[in-house]
Amino acid sequence: MAARTLQGFMELLPEEQIVMEQMKAVIAHTYRLFGFAPLDTPVLELAEVLLSKSGGETEKQIYEFKKGDTDLALRFDLTVPLAKYVALYNNNLSFPFKRYQIGKVYRGERPQKGRFREFYQCDIDIIDRDELNIVYDAEVLAVIYTVFSRLELPAFKIYINNRRLMSGFLESLEIADKTTDVLRLVDKIKKIPEEAFLGELNEMGLPADKNRRLLDFIKIKGSNREIIAKLEDFKIDNLNWQNGLAELKTVIAQAQNLGLPAEAIQIDLSITRGLDYYTGTVYETFFDDYPQFGSVCSGGRYDNLCGTFTDKKFPGVGISIGLTRLFDQLRANGLLKIAGPTPNRALIITQSPDFAEPALRLVGQLRQHDIAADVMLRDCKFKKKMEYANKIKIPYLIIIGEDEVANHTYTLKNMATGEQTSVDLAALVSAIK
Amino acid sequence: MAARTLQGFMELLPEEQIVMEQMKAVIAHTYRLFGFAPLDTPVLELAEVLLSKSGGETEKQIYEFKKGDTDLALRFDLTVPLAKYVALYNNNLSFPFKRYQIGKVYRGERPQKGRFREFYQCDIDIIDRDELNIVYDAEVLAVIYTVFSRLELPAFKIYINNRRLMSGFLESLEIADKTTDVLRLVDKIKKIPEEAFLGELNEMGLPADKNRRLLDFIKIKGSNREIIAKLEDFKIDNLNWQNGLAELKTVIAQAQNLGLPAEAIQIDLSITRGLDYYTGTVYETFFDDYPQFGSVCSGGRYDNLCGTFTDKKFPGVGISIGLTRLFDQLRANGLLKIAGPTPNRALIITQSPDFAEPALRLVGQLRQHDIAADVMLRDCKFKKKMEYANKIKIPYLIIIGEDEVANHTYTLKNMATGEQTSVDLAALVSAIK
Numbered sequence: 001m002a003a004r005t006l007q008g009f010m011e012l013l014p015e016e017q018i019v020m021e022q023m024k025a026v027i028a029h030t031y032r033l034f035g036f037a038p039l040d041t042p043v044l045e046l047a048e049v050l051l052s053k054s055g056g057e058t059e060k061q062i063y064e065f066k067k068g069d070t071d072l073a074l075r076f077d078l079t080v081p082l083a084k085y086v087a088l089y090n091n092n093l094s095f096p097f098k099r100y101q102i103g104k105v106y107r108g109e110r111p112q113k114g115r116f117r118e119f120y121q122c123d124i125d126i127i128d129r130d131e132l133n134i135v136y137d138a139e140v141l142a143v144i145y146t147v148f149s150r151l152e153l154p155a156f157k158i159y160i161n162n163r164r165l166m167s168g169f170l171e172s173l174e175i176a177d178k179t180t181d182v183l184r185l186v187d188k189i190k191k192i193p194e195e196a197f198l199g200e201l202n203e204m205g206l207p208a209d210k211n212r213r214l215l216d217f218i219k220i221k222g223s224n225r226e227i228i229a230k231l232e233d234f235k236i237d238n239l240n241w242q243n244g245l246a247e248l249k250t251v252i253a254q255a256q257n258l259g260l261p262a263e264a265i266q267i268d269l270s271i272t273r274g275l276d277y278y279t280g281t282v283y284e285t286f287f288d289d290y291p292q293f294g295s296v297c298s299g300g301r302y303d304n305l306c307g308t309f310t311d312k313k314f315p316g317v318g319i320s321i322g323l324t325r326l327f328d329q330l331r332a333n334g335l336l337k338i339a340g341p342t343p344n345r346a347l348i349i350t351q352s353p354d355f356a357e358p359a360l361r362l363v364g365q366l367r368q369h370d371i372a373a374d375v376m377l378r379d380c381k382f383k384k385k386m387e388y389a390n391k392i393k394i395p396y397l398i399i400i401g402e403d404e405v406a407n408h409t410y411t412l413k414n415m416a417t418g419e420q421t422s423v424d425l426a427a428l429v430s431a432i433k
Numbered sequence: 434m435a436a437r438t439l440q441g442f443m444e445l446l447p448e449e450q451i452v453m454e455q456m457k458a459v460i461a462h463t464y465r466l467f468g469f470a471p472l473d474t475p476v477l478e479l480a481e482v483l484l485s486k487s488g489g490e491t492e493k494q495i496y497e498f499k500k501g502d503t504d505l506a507l508r509f510d511l512t513v514p515l516a517k518y519v520a521l522y523n524n525n526l527s528f529p530f531k532r533y534q535i536g537k538v539y540r541g542e543r544p545q546k547g548r549f550r551e552f553y554q555c556d557i558d559i560i561d562r563d564e565l566n567i568v569y570d571a572e573v574l575a576v577i578y579t580v581f582s583r584l585e586l587p588a589f590k591i592y593i594n595n596r597r598l599m600s601g602f603l604e605s606l607e608i609a610d611k612t613t614d615v616l617r618l619v620d621k622i623k624k625i626p627e628e629a630f631l632g633e634l635n636e637m638g639l640p641a642d643k644n645r646r647l648l649d650f651i652k653i654k655g656s657n658r659e660i661i662a663k664l665e666d667f668k669i670d671n672l673n674w675q676n677g678l679a680e681l682k683t684v685i686a687q688a689q690n691l692g693l694p695a696e697a698i699q700i701d702l703s704i705t706r707g708l709d710y711y712t713g714t715v716y717e718t719f720f721d722d723y724p725q726f727g728s729v730c731s732g733g734r735y736d737n738l739c740g741t742f743t744d745k746k747f748p749g750v751g752i753s754i755g756l757t758r759l760f761d762q763l764r765a766n767g768l769l770k771i772a773g774p775t776p777n778r779a780l781i782i783t784q785s786p787d788f789a790e791p792a793l794r795l796v797g798q799l800r801q802h803d804i805a806a807d808v809m810l811r812d813c814k815f816k817k818k819m820e821y822a823n824k825i826k827i828p829y830l831i832i833i834g835e836d837e838v839a840n841h842t843y844t845l846k847n848m849a850t851g852e853q854t855s856v857d858l859a860a861l862v863s864a865i866k
Binding site: 259 | 780798804
């Protein structure tokens, strides 16, 4: 029987897994720092719950099966489970409800480079009853900024836009009835040539002059201040435009109050997020020097999270980091900071099996001092033990032999510098800490 | 469409989820402290890989389904995926290979109280090529002891035995051919009356005098020292008995070298673990005052992890904590230490929406000091904001109003003591930290 792992399912070696765990820890810590509470929902749900509002694409990709008489499915995102959770438990939650969730989701896509069938999403959402203050859209910007700063990844920028503003512009062009299709096409502008873009608008039955005005609009460039000035010059007077513009201005201004540097955020009128789901602010995040990674953190504002489950209205704003894909791209580009194959801070080896007892006593003492420590207990030659220490790239090696036991000392070797000293327990602990 | 969660799938409210996350963090931290590296394997595997060595019980419980032409299954433990992983990647691993894994597993059992269909297992295993030093069996004891001590749960004891010793005893009774069945029955002795136990042995065709001697043997009581003395008095001379006894003595002695108090471990000759899989040391862990919880951490030594996948021999020793069930039992018995519904350490509220800007500036500054902080941005009356602060049991409340803005100060209220002070940013940070 051959050992095999399914295609499209990531499995890492220990030295890579440690980096992945560190990234998850930084993300979770940052989310908590911003007042988000952890949530964990089942990987497996009733198929009808997960598919309650989805379209055809999702259904084709979903892992769905029967157990007895019950139709089950693996979750394909963390948003539908959140909607179910809020609908079920809202009477027991405090609003605004801020939750984070880091968990695996499943999509049975055709396996191809950079596409995973099982991958981590790291989500935050802020949900309120009936209305959610627009300032929370700025807070989400602050979370994205802080997470990516703390992950110490390449330089990045958060691109934002507002769907209400876009709708207002389409209204002003008198093509509001085509809003969904047009915004879905705008979302692709970075991937297709301008001529193809105009051609597709044409096929939708839109007149050439309006198509040109739309293209010019989404190509507006400049600093946030300059873009906002240009938008104000349009002097469009429908409600969507005015509210959308006011929201965009508030979000940018309040993000700065929250401590974000102005250059961290860039208005980009071509960002729409394909999904109908979003109604206001939308976010995407790109690395300046790795645009080919695509957006590494996206999301937006929505009017009604739980529409398929309840009549109560729950507006919200949220984002998602596709961690598995991000990790894979960082690795492929040599951008992972690999520390070493094991998380041990100190390794104890003995010059012969006779010294196992003092070695065990020492490793127990180090762990009581909260030092991650290990003792190499394999019966093998001293040379083999040294090879093992080198292979696992241990930062501190402690050697116990006849002299050490006689003198009640330990030989501590700093493997980075090669420096070797004879120390007692207290000195050992303080050297490693 | 009614929002529903599947039966047998745990879903927690935020205040409980926080405790669950804290428990997971303590377990992971302790595992790392002992030099274990993290591992993450897919939830979904090829059915033939997961079922490569299982018996009938597992197959009935497994979630198995077809996607296209492929037979898939959800993992039902973390051991088979580890066996697959070691078989696949052993050329890239350093041995002894110490890994921990905290992940969900799936068993489609009939839902009943205290049984979950999706639950967390928190596993460690130490694997070596060809031979694994017996001292690692003592190290596993040290891990169990440290995890449960750091979790600050009720008083517990780790019960150990040795399957080789048991086999040796059955050999001495000349009933070695029945070892598997007999040990599986011994495993049930705490759940059935003695008469039923003897009756079942009788049905296996064992003579009454031997049954009695076996019962007396597994009931041997005393301190570890006393039990070992009694075992030595048996003077049985087969190899299994002698090796098993030597192993048991080594494990107990080396655990004390590792710093474990003698009373943390208790030899119990009725512990066998039902599975054939185990070949030497076996562990179970019980709370002294809650024996009805059953064993909350079990495991043992095995000779060959990857037998179904490779001819190479990988002996190991490991344990598993069934975290979901443990959490459920602690909760049902009022033993969870609930801190508060959200993880926020500080909440900022304003006396009117006019003070949103200083509130946002402050929350940004607190987070830069790594203080988990939140600002209540809902447009509502001050009284409602105070109610929210009380409901989420926030430890520190910060109030910003006209006076505070005029004087460049903040009003800090310690919600535990009710004490209210007027402070500047530096004093605020040091008070909360």
